[in-house]
Amino acid sequence: MSKKKASAYMIFVSEWQSRSGETNIDKAVKMAAKDWEALDDRAKEEYKLEAKIRNSGLRGRVLDILPPAQQEIKERIGKKEAGIDDATRMTMIEDFCSRPLDEIVNTDFYVVNFNVAVKTKQNAYIPIEVGIVKFSLKEGIQDSYHEFIDGGKTPIGHGYEVKEHMERVHKLPLYDISEYPVTEMAATETQEEHVASLENSIAAFNAFVQAERLPVPEGTDTKRKYVQPLFTLPDLDGLGLTQTSGCLKRMATEVEQVGFYENYEVLDLTYLMFCLYKRVVGKARPMALCMDDFYRVIHSYEPNTNCEYHDTTDTPHCALSRSYRFSYVFLDVLIPVFHIEVTPAHRPKPNPKVEECFLAPMEPRYQVASSSRSRINGRNWSEL
Incomplete structure (x- = not known):
């Protein structure tokens, strides 16, 4: 006996159940109808396409759908990622560490961390919070930036994953953060409102980050000559370079501003500490020891570093607090x-x-x- 084919509406109902907590499918089918009718045409098309995918035998696969106008953006992003590899990023750090020491100690560094709603099956990161700390070796921590980001609608097929991840990790509210006094940002209802909210977030991000541009090594397969460096840890416990870069990419793609993504390069804070230590002391500090210094504070709590919202929750996973903790470790060693x-x-x-x-x-x-x-x-x- 053949399985019943999936329908766009029933996929929507399944998502609606994960949000509402209604377990009775018959009641959910009736109660979700009003919300279904309120969806715009683009949202309904996504559910219809997902139904076609499931009925074609590719059950379990979920598309991270982009409008046709964004395909060129996606191609440019692909070229950007292919242009600079890990070895090139390490070379950029090594070149910086060869500068005069007086110049190094006065350089402003920006440590950035994101929290996400989910990592989709297509390896897309949905950012919902960002925390950045600006510091220099000479002046210490100078400033910080924090914002809750509009993540848009929950990706199709990821409702349970979003709910479980957010409750287990950073404990940010699932659908409407406006009920909390820390921000006036509400969950947007339309794609236009979502794009406008992200554009504001990108403008604020660009205004805060004023890092000195680093040259891209010659011979690198990229048209970019200079980039603004952002620093974070290598990939540890689902955090780090890949997630940070993925969040920047997602924001740029959603608003069709690929220049935002191309302007920055996310570099390894651990390797920067390793190279600076070796430059001054004359011998290398074991990379494993550098990694351990940062790893020990990922899950620790540091007073007076959380955002206002996370000060009221029992979790160390505030994006701003992680940036503070990583910055303090870097300064403590150097x-x-x-x-x-x-x-x-x-x-x-x-x-x-x-x-x-x-x-x-x-x-x-x-x-x-x-x-x-x-x-x-x-x-x-x-x-x-």
Whole structure:
């Protein structure tokens, strides 16, 4: 007996059930009708195409659909990704680390992290939160940027994955973040509103990030001569370079602004720390040790680094907090190496609520002395 063919409406009903919590299929079919009629033609076409895919025998595959006008954008993005590989990114970092030390210590770095609603079956990342921290070795942390991003409608076939991921990881509200006082952004209802919201997010992102452009090595198969570097970790626990780059790509594709994606290159913060340490000390600090420094703070909590919303939730997965934590680790390792005078901007802000619990003064979290034998995590930096 042949299986009943999927219909666009029943696929929509399945998604509607995951949002509403209604488990009775007969009731759901009737109750979802009003929401189905409210969909625009483009949204309905996506469900119809998904039904055709399932009925063609490719069951389980879900398309990340792009309007025809975006196909050229997709091709340009493909060329951009093919133009610079991991080896080229490492070369860009090595070239930067060969600059005069006075220039290096005054350079502004931007550490960026995203939270996503889901990674689709086509490896598309749906960004919903971004946190960026600006710092230099000399001045410490100077500024930060945080925003909740309109992720648009839940991708077809991913309703349960979105709900499970968001509740388990960053605990952001599933459908309407406007109920929280931290932002006025609401879940958009139409594609036009979604695009307009993303355009505003891209404009704010560009306005904040003013990184010095790095030259792209000669011989690289790309038309780009210079790019603005953004730094994050290599891929760890589903976070890192791939997710960050994927979020930038998704935003650029949705609004057809490929220049936004082409303007930036996401580089490895761990390798930058490795190269700078080797440049100054004269010997390499084991890459595994550099990785471990960052890995230990991925799931840790640092007071006064969360966004306002995540300050009220029990999770370390705030995009802004991760950027702060990674920046503090970077400074903690390299400040003694460069013999930089430590300021409050180089250290996490104290948590007065915690300090009140202690009768005696708390020991400084980062023990950085002015002598050449400063200590990091109980070890002499010269011995690392």
